[in-house]
Amino acid sequence: MGDAAPGGEHPEHMSPRTRVVVAQKGAREHFLVARALHRNGCLARLVTDWYAPENGFFSQVLRAVPGSKIRAALAARADDLPYELVRPLRWLGFTNKWRERAAARRGCVFDGYDRTDAAFARAVARLRLPEHEVFFGYSYASLEAVEAEKRRGRLTIVDQIDPGPEEFRMVAEEMARFPDLAGPPIIYPTEHFERARREWELADVIVVNSDWSRGAIVAEGADPVKIEVLPLAYEPVPRSEVGDPRSGTKSQRPVIGNPLAGGKLRVLWLGQVNVRKGIYYLLQAARLLEREPVEFIVAGSLGIRPEVVAGAPGNVKWLGPVPRSQVSELYQQNDVFLLPTLSDGFAITQIEALAHGLPVIVTRNCGRVVEDGVTGFLVPPRDSEALAGTIAKFILNRRLASEMSPRCIEASKVFSIDAYGKKLVQFIEKHTVRRRPSEDTYPLASGVPKVIL
Numbered sequence: 001m002g003d004a005a006p007g008g009e010h011p012e013h014m015s016p017r018t019r020v021v022v023a024q025k026g027a028r029e030h031f032l033v034a035r036a037l038h039r040n041g042c043l044a045r046l047v048t049d050w051y052a053p054e055n056g057f058f059s060q061v062l063r064a065v066p067g068s069k070i071r072a073a074l075a076a077r078a079d080d081l082p083y084e085l086v087r088p089l090r091w092l093g094f095t096n097k098w099r100e101r102a103a104a105r106r107g108c109v110f111d112g113y114d115r116t117d118a119a120f121a122r123a124v125a126r127l128r129l130p131e132h133e134v135f136f137g138y139s140y141a142s143l144e145a146v147e148a149e150k151r152r153g154r155l156t157i158v159d160q161i162d163p164g165p166e167e168f169r170m171v172a173e174e175m176a177r178f179p180d181l182a183g184p185p186i187i188y189p190t191e192h193f194e195r196a197r198r199e200w201e202l203a204d205v206i207v208v209n210s211d212w213s214r215g216a217i218v219a220e221g222a223d224p225v226k227i228e229v230l231p232l233a234y235e236p237v238p239r240s241e242v243g244d245p246r247s248g249t250k251s252q253r254p255v256i257g258n259p260l261a262g263g264k265l266r267v268l269w270l271g272q273v274n275v276r277k278g279i280y281y282l283l284q285a286a287r288l289l290e291r292e293p294v295e296f297i298v299a300g301s302l303g304i305r306p307e308v309v310a311g312a313p314g315n316v317k318w319l320g321p322v323p324r325s326q327v328s329e330l331y332q333q334n335d336v337f338l339l340p341t342l343s344d345g346f347a348i349t350q351i352e353a354l355a356h357g358l359p360v361i362v363t364r365n366c367g368r369v370v371e372d373g374v375t376g377f378l379v380p381p382r383d384s385e386a387l388a389g390t391i392a393k394f395i396l397n398r399r400l401a402s403e404m405s406p407r408c409i410e411a412s413k414v415f416s417i418d419a420y421g422k423k424l425v426q427f428i429e430k431h432t433v434r435r436r437p438s439e440d441t442y443p444l445a446s447g448v449p450k451v452i453l
Contacts, residue, residue, distance in 0.1 A: 018425075018432065019044040019132040023124045025096075025117065025141040026050070027076040028161065029348070032233060033136055035078050036421030038085065044132040046086045047124050049093035052077035075324070092123055110189035117141035117195065125149075134428055139196050146202050155432055158203040160345075163216035165193045167343040171276045174342060174382075182275050182304045197221065205431050209346040210367035216343075228427045231367055233420035234351040234412065236328070265294040265395050268334035268358065270327070271349050274303030278340030278363070284384035285340075285391060286313040292395055297334055331356035335401045336394055341366055342381055355412035357405035361390050369415070375408045 021044050022034045034046040052075065096116035103112025117140045124137075125148035135149035139160045146156045165188075172185035200206055200222040208214045209232050218224050273279050279298075286296050290313050299319040302309065309318055322330055331337075337353035337360045344366035351369060353360050360369070360376035370376040377390045394400050 018042050018134065018428065019130070020134040020136055020428070021045045021047065021129050021132045022136045023047040023120075023142065023145055024138050025120045028138065029232060031078045031081060032417065032420065033159070033424070034085075035080055036233070036417050036424055037136075038081055039418065040421050040425050042425065043081075043085055044130045046081065047089065047127065047129075048086070049089050049096060049120055050076055051086050051088035051090075054083055087127065087129075089120070089123055092120065096120065109186075110192045113140065114189075114192055114195065118144065121145045133432070137199075139199055140192065143195055143199050143202070146199060150202060155205070155428070156203045157205040157207060157428070157431075158199045159207040159209075160196065160200075160213060160217055160222075162345045163213045163343055164196055165220055166216040167276070168193070170342050174275050174280070178275070178280055180305065181280055181308055193220075200226075205427070210344075212343070212365055212367070213345050230420065230423055230427075231369075231415060232346045232348050232351070233415050233417045234348060234355060235417045236352075236355055263293055265336065265391070265401075266334040267294060267296050267336045267338050267391060268330065268353070269296065269298045269300070269338050270322070270330065270353075271300045271339075271347075272303055273298060273300045276342050277344075278342055278381065279304060281340040281382060281384045281387055282338060283308075283312055283316065285388040286316050288384065288388040289391060289395075290315055292392065294391060294395055296338075297330075299330060327352070328356065331358055334358060336361060336391070337376075338387075338391075339363070339366070340379065340381065340387055351412050351415045354408040357409050359394075359401055359404040359408055361387070369411075371411065375404060375411045 020037050020042050022031075022037065024031070024033070024046070026049065031046060031048070034043055037043040096119060099116050099119075100109075100112040103109060103115070120141045121137070121144040124142075124145040132154065134155045134157065135145065136157045136159070137145055139158055139162070142158050146158065149156050168188065172188070175182060175185040197220070200217065203226065205228060206217070206222060206226045207228050207230050208217065209230055211229060214224075214227050214229055218227070269277075269279075269282060271277060282296060282298070294315060296316045297319065298316060299322045301321050302318075312318070319330075331353060335358065337349070337358040339347055339350060339360065339362040341347060341363055342365060346367035347362070347369075350360050350362060350367065354369065354375060361379060362370050362376065363381040364378055365381050370378060372378045377393070379386045379390050
């Protein structure tokens with residue numbers, strides 16, 4: 001599905017009056033929902049706590065400041081979103097970051113998030129927004145805005161960004177089993193998840209990005225009738241020096257064992273290096289395969305203790321955080337992608353890896369992207385032996401990764417922004433038609449103004 005016509009025409013499946021306001025704290029998924037809606041001609045406004053400024057004095061000042069966080073701040077914008085459709089609350093973003101860091105220093109991480117999430121939702125609730133029929137927000141940072149929007153009779157949608165309490169309990173259990181890995185488990189944040197439950201109750205629609213997340217929140221009491229499963233999208237930025245990963249220009253990967261590759265299978269981990277992502281099981285699998293021709297490349301911010309890194313098997317190489325500008329090259333340098341996650345709402349890195357021609361080894365506890373035996377392999381969570389055995393398939397069959405590579409690239413094309421946008425607007429239309437006035441009756445939280453300025 002292409003961009004909306006210059007005159008603002010809408011696709012046939014969308015009513016011409018359906019306009020959507022998107023409110024999100026942070027640049028989650030690189031403003032995917034807003035971009036998809038704009039392509040369909042129905043984005044009324046994107047409200048966010050930070051959006052990189054257009055070229056000007058403020059932008060030039062930021063560019064003069066060194067540091068990875070400044071680079072990330074300047075990258076928080078989307079070229080395909082007209083700036084006039086964005087309402088950045090930058091001062092709130094600055095103060096919220098300060099509050100979150102102060103809370104983290106006190107050991108109260110979730111308390112900091114709860115306060116800043118509520119501050120953002122209250123700020124959105126007070127905004128004078130353009131005419132719209134639908135409000136789209138994200139979990140934990142939407143409660144007060146959802147209440148205000150329901151008062152105005154709008155259809156309200158909340159995107160549940162993670163599997164909720166079930167994921168937290170799984171990670172806490174893992175930390176209790178292996179306290180030397182990352183320290184003792186964090187105390188269950190009751191108020192944090194209570195906000196999510198209130199959002200589930202109030203919203204007309206709950207969006208999740210995988211069946212795994214759907215099952216997890218239904219088990220916590222979310223109404224399954226409200227839930228829509230919407231897998232995430234990935235759209236690579238073409239790079240002439242390596243070729244567009246979706247184009248197939250590099251779909252034929254070298255056979256493992258090529259002297260240029262050092263004769264070793266190169267297995268890539270890319271993302272946060274923490275308990276939830278299953279780093280313990282990578283390390284155990286690496287030990288089981290220590291005498292085999294395989295090397296594990298671990299790229300990402302460390303969330304485990306330094307002594308664990310120091311004591312890792314010799315076939316594990318730690319890169320630390322890698323800039324987004326180098327990620328495509330990193331995929332090109334490796335043969336297989338590994339994600340032994342305990343739980344992920346979706347794990348967008350799966351699609352990134354497939355788009356670069358890498359087969360993916362992943363558990364079922366995330367978005368369903370991999371076709372077992374075709375574009376990679378599904379393995380049980382918390383099973384180092386199964387993980388090592390699956391990696392060994394690529395060692396024993398040196399052509400397996402290169403044979404799977406073209407299928408991986410082709411499979412990644414299903415997860416386009418256009419496909420995402422089409423499904424999104426279809427279920428918005430469906431719920432708009434089904435909605436009844438009686439559904440607007442709900443209990444209100446305290447502290448939300450009845451009159452929106």
